[in-house]
Amino acid sequence: MTATQTVAEALELSPVESHLHPEGSFNVEDHAVPSGLEEIWRFTPLKRLRGLHQDTPLDGDDFKVEVDAADGVTAVSVPAADSARGASGYVPVDRVSARAWEAAQSVFEVTIPANAVIDEPTTIRLHGEGLEKAAAGHLLVRAGQFSKAVVVVDYDGSATWAENIEVVLEDGAQLTFVTIQDWNDDSVHVVTQHARVGRDAELRHIAVSLGGDVVRASTSADYLGTGGSVEMLGVYFADAGQHIEHRLFVDHTAPRTKSNVEYKGALQGKDAHTVWIGNVLIRKEAEGILTYESNDNLVLTDGAKADSVPNLEIETGDIEGAGHASTTGRFDDEHLFYLQSRGIEEEEARRLVVHGFFNDIIRRIGVPSLQERLVASIEEELAEHVGRLA
Amino acid sequence: MSTLEIKDLHVSVKTEEGDKEILKGVDLTVKSGEVHAIMGPNGSGKSTLAYSIAGHPKYDVTSGSVTLDGVDILSMTVDQRARAGLFLAMQYPVEVPGVSVANFLRTAKTAIDGEAPKLRTWVKDVNEALERVTLDKEFAQRSVNEGFSGGEKKRHEIAQLELLNPKFAVLDETDSGLDIDALRVVSDGVNRYSTQGDRGVLLITHYTRILQYIKPDYVHVFVAGRLAESGGRELADQLEAEGYDKYVKAAAQA
Numbered sequence: 001m002t003a004t005q006t007v008a009e010a011l012e013l014s015p016v017e018s019h020l021h022p023e024g025s026f027n028v029e030d031h032a033v034p035s036g037l038e039e040i041w042r043f044t045p046l047k048r049l050r051g052l053h054q055d056t057p058l059d060g061d062d063f064k065v066e067v068d069a070a071d072g073v074t075a076v077s078v079p080a081a082d083s084a085r086g087a088s089g090y091v092p093v094d095r096v097s098a099r100a101w102e103a104a105q106s107v108f109e110v111t112i113p114a115n116a117v118i119d120e121p122t123t124i125r126l127h128g129e130g131l132e133k134a135a136a137g138h139l140l141v142r143a144g145q146f147s148k149a150v151v152v153v154d155y156d157g158s159a160t161w162a163e164n165i166e167v168v169l170e171d172g173a174q175l176t177f178v179t180i181q182d183w184n185d186d187s188v189h190v191v192t193q194h195a196r197v198g199r200d201a202e203l204r205h206i207a208v209s210l211g212g213d214v215v216r217a218s219t220s221a222d223y224l225g226t227g228g229s230v231e232m233l234g235v236y237f238a239d240a241g242q243h244i245e246h247r248l249f250v251d252h253t254a255p256r257t258k259s260n261v262e263y264k265g266a267l268q269g270k271d272a273h274t275v276w277i278g279n280v281l282i283r284k285e286a287e288g289i290l291t292y293e294s295n296d297n298l299v300l301t302d303g304a305k306a307d308s309v310p311n312l313e314i315e316t317g318d319i320e321g322a323g324h325a326s327t328t329g330r331f332d333d334e335h336l337f338y339l340q341s342r343g344i345e346e347e348e349a350r351r352l353v354v355h356g357f358f359n360d361i362i363r364r365i366g367v368p369s370l371q372e373r374l375v376a377s378i379e380e381e382l383a384e385h386v387g388r389l390a
Numbered sequence: 391m392s393t394l395e396i397k398d399l400h401v402s403v404k405t406e407e408g409d410k411e412i413l414k415g416v417d418l419t420v421k422s423g424e425v426h427a428i429m430g431p432n433g434s435g436k437s438t439l440a441y442s443i444a445g446h447p448k449y450d451v452t453s454g455s456v457t458l459d460g461v462d463i464l465s466m467t468v469d470q471r472a473r474a475g476l477f478l479a480m481q482y483p484v485e486v487p488g489v490s491v492a493n494f495l496r497t498a499k500t501a502i503d504g505e506a507p508k509l510r511t512w513v514k515d516v517n518e519a520l521e522r523v524t525l526d527k528e529f530a531q532r533s534v535n536e537g538f539s540g541g542e543k544k545r546h547e548i549a550q551l552e553l554l555n556p557k558f559a560v561l562d563e564t565d566s567g568l569d570i571d572a573l574r575v576v577s578d579g580v581n582r583y584s585t586q587g588d589r590g591v592l593l594i595t596h597y598t599r600i601l602q603y604i605k606p607d608y609v610h611v612f613v614a615g616r617l618a619e620s621g622g623r624e625l626a627d628q629l630e631a632e633g634y635d636k637y638v639k640a641a642a643q644a
Contacts, residue, residue, distance in 0.1 A: 335484060335486050337446055337468060338480070338534075339486065339498075340468035341468055341478050342477075342502075342554065343469055343473045343498050343501035343554070344497055345469050345501065346467065346468075352486070352489050352493075352497065353486065355488065356487050356488030356489035356533070357488055359489070363488075
């Protein structure tokens with residue numbers, strides 16, 4: 001019996017018929033080449049994926065990985081065959097993910113030992129050094145029982161990159177997992193992440209998406225035991241021509257679990273496009289759960305487009321709470337008037353409002369060095385385009 | 391010594407039925423050291439006067455002038471007017487999520503003064519200003535006006551008034567919605583500001599209640615978009631006894 005089967009049986013879930021819960025498969029052929037009409041692909045500009053969703057070989061090696069592991073954390077590359085991949089119970093849900101699974105020669109494994117409490121973040125930097133050859137990656141982060149740690153994955157440079165990320169939290173583990181998409185403007189990154197959250201474990205998942213031509217990040221989480229908690233926070237900033245897509249799916253598979261999803265994004269410039277899909281499924285077993293998801297978009301200029309689709313499917317009436325909210329708007333003139341009436345110039349007032357908009361999320365990240373970097377990155381984005389703010 | 395001079399000010403707003411004139415020729419001069427109370431019924435245009443002076447984009451000045459020491463302020467942006475020395479305490483202060491009071495105050499002070507305040511004394515100044523209006527110093531870390539009660543928002547406006555110390559303050563119904571304790575705190579703040587001697591106050595109010603705490607030098611009755619009568623403090627007593635009826639009827643017949 002494989003690890004995946006064991007875990008699937010341990011869950012003992014009743015079958016659910018939901019479009020939120022696609023049947024996965026490791027076999028690439030089980031996933032047809034998408035046409036763009038499919039629900040899960042309809043927002044994605046397939047033509048710009050450089051064939052990641054078709055048959056482009058994923059054998060490129062124009063990238064560098066740098067690791068800065070905190071004391072006590074092991075971070076090593078393991079041949080795929082010898083790795084523990086699949087430990088999260090993840091089965092590829094789309095063609096890009098299945099192809100990346102098949103193509104990955106090795107798995108980067110980050111392991112936090114049980115009971116270890118580690119303040120210092122462990123950082124993995126993936127630096128792309130070429131677009132021509134597409135490449136595949138696989139990252140597995142395992143947080144042992146009652147451990148506490150921070151893991152940051154930092155992407156930059158130029159790459160065409162298909163990737164699977166698995167995150168496993170054993171019982172009582174607390175993990176802050178951060179991804180930062182700081183790619184050059186020509187990169188394409190399609191990443192599928194799945195987290196399995198143990199009993200009473202707490203995952204804080206933080207996604208920051210600033211760079212790239214096309215970034216499509218699909219992130220799902222489910223629970224192996226009661227009392228687990230998932231917080232997914234996201235910050236994104238799309239410039240002219242950029243497509244940034246976040247697809248979140250929280251599958252409440254156990255009673256008294258919690259989830260809170262909050263994403264905030266700003267858009268500026270012609271054809272800047274962001275997509276946020278927030279799916280939550282509350283299974284029959286998942287009594288007494290609490291879930292909330294929200295997405296706010298701030299459209300800074302004409303010509304940008306934000307899609308925002310929250311979905312909630314509830315199969316039990318016995319829950320503590322479930323809700324969602326989505327807003328997309330322009331600058332609030334009253335905000336600007338108030339700040340300007342105190343002598344603050346319009347440009348500065350706009351900056352303050354945008355920083356404030358993101359600060360709600362940033363100040364909750366809890367990693368000071370990262371918070372500072374994000375504030376600086378947003379300032380840079382604003383400085384670059386501030387002349388066009390109108 | 392400064393002068394804020396409003397001459398024959400006409401202001402319209404856009405409505406679904408076209409432009410609607412709200413201010414129909416306002417004449418008023420406020421000098422430093424003076425406290426003017428403008429009193430009037432709901433819908434008379436008092437707030438429009440306040441927002442027009444501050445430069446809110448919703449209000450369209452169709453004719454007339456507003457000058458500060460002879461300099462036209464109507465051609466200035468909202469922030470330029472503030473830097474020229476005008477301050478508007480708003481009836482409904484705006485919530486600005488994610489921007490801390492501390493950051494907001496420092497940015498505003500820097501803009502008004504043209505240089506950053508000295509770090510060492512500034513934190514103390516802010517804490518003291520908050521304390522004077524009985525706001526805990528932890529307010530400095532909260533988002534601007536977010537989750538503040540009505541009274542806290544008004545007291546925050548007065549803390550800003552004292553920190554930014556403009557030449558002229560326009561207070562738009564700062565007293566409305568305040569309980570008696572908060573009203574005292576707010577009035578004390580305005581009095582500290584005005585007793586500096588070289589600052590002017592334009593106090594817009596619906597009720598005479600606040601005039602027990604702030605003693606105006608001049609009282610104006612504002613009805614149907616213009617000043618119907620001007621006088622001294624005794625005019626407030628008369629309004630307290632008789633209400634606005636006389637003026638509203640006269641305006642309707644005009």
